[in-house]
Amino acid sequence: MKKFLVMLILFPWIAGINTLSEGYRIPAGGGSMRIYAKDGGAQGACYTVQNNHASSDLFVPTHSTTEWAQFIAASKPAFIAATQCYPKSCKEILTLMGSPASGTYTIDSDGAGAGTSYQAYCDMTADGGGWTRIFRHNIAGGYFTTVGDAISKNTGAPTGNLYSILNKIPDFVTAGKYRFRLTWPGYSQKNIWLQTTNPLSDVAAAGIVPIAVNAYTDTRLSNWAGLELGNGAHGPTNSNSSLLDGSVQHTNWFYAIGSTAAYSTPAGIPADTGIIATGGVAEVNLWIKEDDTYVSYNSCKDILDSGASIGSGIYTIDPGNIGTPIPVVCDMTTDGGGWTRVMYHDYPLGGLFANNAEALSYNTTAPLASRYSILSRLSSFVRSGKYELKIDWPGSTTARNWWTQTSNFTSQAAAGYVGIAIQSTSNYWGGLEYGIPGNSLADGSVGSVNWFYGVGAQTTWGTPAGIPASDELMGSGVSVPRMELWVK
Structure with missing residues (x-):
C-alpha cells in the first residue's frame, strides 16, 4: 500500500498531466474530479474521485485500462473517495471509446x-x-x-x-x-x-x-x-x-x-x-x-467538394467568408450538383420586387421565402474569373439555360458568355446583363430593350400577369409564375 501511495503522490509532475493518455491530478484539501476512462468494457467507466488529503495532490492513472481498473478496484486509503457516475451522453462515450x-x-x-x-x-x-x-x-x-x-x-x-x-x-x-x-x-x-x-x-x-x-x-x-x-x-x-x-x-x-x-x-x-x-x-x-459547431463553407459547391453533402437541401454557407453565414438551398445532384440558389421569385405568392435594392438582397435568411435574393453576394461565387450560372422556371417547364460568363450581371452588361446547356435561345438570349430599372434587375435579352429571362421582376408582363421567360419556352406573350437562379 505504501508503494501505491507514493506513486499517486509523485505522478503529478510527469508530462501530459490531465489528459486521458496519462492521468489526472486532483488537488489536496477536498479537490474533486469527474473522470471518465476506458476500462475494457463497451461503455467505459465513470467515477467522481475526491482527494481529502490535507496536503498531497492525488494522481489518478488512466493511460491504460489495466491501471485504471486497478485503481478503481484497489482498497483505498480513507482520504480517497471514488463514487461511480455515468457519462453525460452518447457523444461523451464516443469521444472516449473511439468506435463504440x-x-x-x-x-x-x-x-x-x-x-x-x-x-x-x-x-x-x-x-x-x-x-x-x-x-x-x-x-x-x-x-x-x-x-x-x-x-x-x-x-x-x-x-x-x-x-x-x-x-x-x-x-x-x-x-x-x-x-x-x-x-x-x-x-x-x-x-x-x-x-x-x-x-x-x-x-x-x-x-x-x-x-x-x-x-x-x-x-x-x-x-x-x-x-x-x-x-x-x-x-x-x-x-x-x-x-x-x-x-x-x-x-x-x-x-x-x-x-x-x-x-x-x-x-x-x-x-x-x-x-x-x-x-x-x-x-x-x-x-x-451537445455540439454547437459547424464548418462555414463558402458555397454549396464547396460543401460538395469537401464531401460534407448529404444530398440536396438547406445548408448554412458564408459566401466570400465575410463572417456573415446565411442559410441557402443547395442542389447537390442536378447538372453535377453544387448549385447555390441565389434568387427565387414566386410572383403569385410573393408579388413583385419593389426596386433593384430589393432584388439584390431580400429575405436573405429565409431561403424558402416566395421572394428571395442574395444577389448582393454574387461576386463571392466567381471562379477562375467566371460565373457558372443556371436559370429555370419551376412548375412551368423543365427546360433550363446553363452557361458561364465573366461579367457580374447585377451591374454590368453581358460579357464572356459561353453556353453549356442552352434550351432557349429566342428573344436575344446571350447570358444575363443589367436590366432596365423598373422592369427587372437583370435580363437575358442581351443588347435589347426587351427583358425576357427577367431576374428580379419589378413589374408584371404577359398573360396571365407574371414574369417573362421566353417565347421559345412558353409561346408568344405567355408569362411564368416563378423563376429561380443558381450559381456554382
Whole structure:
C-alpha cells in the first residue's frame, strides 16, 4: 500500500498531466474530479474521485485500462473517495471509446444534477456519431394520449414504439444552442440543424442554423424552420395534434413530434411532402448531441467538394467568408450538383420586387421565402474569373439555360458568355446583363430593350400577369409564375 501511495503522490509532475493518455491530478484539501476512462468494457467507466488529503495532490492513472481498473478496484486509503457516475451522453462515450457500436448505453445527462442515470439509445456511426435518441414514435404502438403525454414516456424502454425523454433536452444545451437531428426510418431524408430555443418552451423557434436539411418542401406548405411547441401563446396552434412540429408559426403540423392522432391517408405521422407526397410515415426519431459547431463553407459547391453533402437541401454557407453565414438551398445532384440558389421569385405568392435594392438582397435568411435574393453576394461565387450560372422556371417547364460568363450581371452588361446547356435561345438570349430599372434587375435579352429571362421582376408582363421567360419556352406573350437562379 505504501508503494501505491507514493506513486499517486509523485505522478503529478510527469508530462501530459490531465489528459486521458496519462492521468489526472486532483488537488489536496477536498479537490474533486469527474473522470471518465476506458476500462475494457463497451461503455467505459465513470467515477467522481475526491482527494481529502490535507496536503498531497492525488494522481489518478488512466493511460491504460489495466491501471485504471486497478485503481478503481484497489482498497483505498480513507482520504480517497471514488463514487461511480455515468457519462453525460452518447457523444461523451464516443469521444472516449473511439468506435463504440450503436446501441443502448447508460447515461446521466445532467451530470451531478438531481436527475438519475437512465438508459438511452446511441447512434455512434451516422452523421459523425454520438447522437442520443430522445424520442421515438412508431405507430405500431399507437399514438400519444395527449401532447403532455409525449414529454416523457416509457423512459426505461429506449427502443420502444412510444418513447420520449424530451424533458431532458435542457441537459444537452451547448453555448446556448441545441443540435438536433430528425429522421424518418425507411426514408433517406434527414434534417440536422442548430437552434437557440428549447422547443418545449412557449416561444417561436429562433437561432436556426441549418447544417443539412433534406426535408423542407420548396413551398410554404410545410414551413420548416426548426422545431417549436405546437400549441401555446407564442403563435398559431396545431389544435393539439402534436406536442412539437416544424411548421413554424403555422397551423400545419408537419415534422410532428408527439402526434396524438393519425394524419391523412395512409394514416401515420406527418413528415414532409418531399418525403411522402400524401399521408403519413410510420416512424419518426428525434436525436440530440451537445455540439454547437459547424464548418462555414463558402458555397454549396464547396460543401460538395469537401464531401460534407448529404444530398440536396438547406445548408448554412458564408459566401466570400465575410463572417456573415446565411442559410441557402443547395442542389447537390442536378447538372453535377453544387448549385447555390441565389434568387427565387414566386410572383403569385410573393408579388413583385419593389426596386433593384430589393432584388439584390431580400429575405436573405429565409431561403424558402416566395421572394428571395442574395444577389448582393454574387461576386463571392466567381471562379477562375467566371460565373457558372443556371436559370429555370419551376412548375412551368423543365427546360433550363446553363452557361458561364465573366461579367457580374447585377451591374454590368453581358460579357464572356459561353453556353453549356442552352434550351432557349429566342428573344436575344446571350447570358444575363443589367436590366432596365423598373422592369427587372437583370435580363437575358442581351443588347435589347426587351427583358425576357427577367431576374428580379419589378413589374408584371404577359398573360396571365407574371414574369417573362421566353417565347421559345412558353409561346408568344405567355408569362411564368416563378423563376429561380443558381450559381456554382
